[in-house]
Amino acid sequence: MHEGDCMEIMQGMDPESVDAVVTDPPYNIGFKYATYKDNMPQEDYIKWQTEMVTMAGKLIRPGGSFFYLHYPEVASRMFWQDTGMDRLKLIAWIYNQHTGGSPLRRGTRLWCWWTKGGPYINKEGTFGEYKNLNDKRIKQNIEAGKRPVDYDWWQYEQVKNVSSEKTCHPCQLPLKMLERIINMVVPPEGTVLDPFAGSGTTGLAAENMGRNSILIEKDAGYCGIIRNRLDKLQMTIFNF
Ligand SMILES: C[S@@+](CC[C@H](N)C(=O)[O-])C[C@H]1O[C@@H](n2cnc3c(N)ncnc32)[C@H](O)[C@@H]1O
Known part of the structure; x- marks a missing residue:
């Protein structure tokens, strides 16, 4: 794990040294992180993010993947930036949101999926589930050993204060969603990089799936959460 600015740290990393980002x-919505100021002029932000994706993309081996999450308005713009990688897919993460939102409640984010050439994909990680098991055609498929290909939308609830996996980080992603991505695009014992590690969910997911991780996080307090989480020690409560 590296504590510091991801742009500086990635500059010191070897090209083509990780399997996925x-x-x-x-x-950039004015979110109250402990130290990071989340309120740049939007065009500066897009420029910074494009530079970050391009730089991190160079660290990926041929056949590797880049998964980048954002609100649909920004993800759909970022997806079309020139990052030196191939565009493969936009995948929707949908979740329930019980309050707020105008004129519509937000319950979607998009994963931009870029690749370096034909990607490594673990086929076992791309199967979905049959929903209507009483349907005659589905019964026939099951008997024939045919499995359904997964959807390009995934539903996971956000990590709430009452969630058992919740740490003190204010915007933690669901562990199961990251396990799903890592299982799909990082080869066994391969390495995944997360330049904005937060509470280290990517690292924990990698550990759970038998993969390695390189995590970068700027905030010293959040780095403490990561250390505790990955060491599976009891979580420390930080007073930010
Ligand atoms: C949206 S959060 C990531 C949350 C993470 N996915 C999780 O599940 O915990 C973004 C993180 O990026 C960190 N950050 C902001 N600017 C950074 C930079 N230049 N380099 C490294 N980390 C940075 C923030 O401190 C914050 O923890």
Whole structure:
């Protein structure tokens, strides 16, 4: 794990040294992180994020993948930036949101999925589930050993204060969603990089899936959460 600015730290990393990048950057919405100021002029932010994706993309081996999460308005713009990688897919993460929102409640984010050439994909990680098991055609498929290909939308609830996996980080991603991505695009014992590690969910997911991780986080307090989480020690409560 590296404590510091991801742009500086990535400059010191070897090109083509990781199998995938999976990250969820600050969204530039004025969010109250402990130290990071989440309120750049939007065009500066897009420029910074494009530079970050391009730089991190160079660290990926041929056949590797880049998963980048954002609100649909920004993800759909970022997806079309020139990052030196191939565009493969936009995947929707949908979740329930019980309050707020105008004129509509927000319950979607998009994963931009870029690749370096034909990607490594673990086929076992791309199967979904049959929903209507009483349907005659589905019964026939099951008997024939045919499995359904997964959707390009995934539903996971956000990590709430009452969630058992919740740490003190204010915007933690669901562990199961990151395990799903890592299982799909990082080869066994391969390495995933997260330049905006937050509470280290990418690292924990990698550990759970038998993969390695390189985590970068600027905030010293959040780095403490990561250390505790990855060491599986009892969580420390930080007073930010
Ligand atoms: C959206 S959060 C990531 C949350 C993470 N996905 C999780 O599940 O915990 C973004 C993180 O990026 C960190 N950050 C902001 N600017 C950074 C930079 N230049 N380099 C490294 N980390 C940075 C923030 O401190 C914050 O913890």
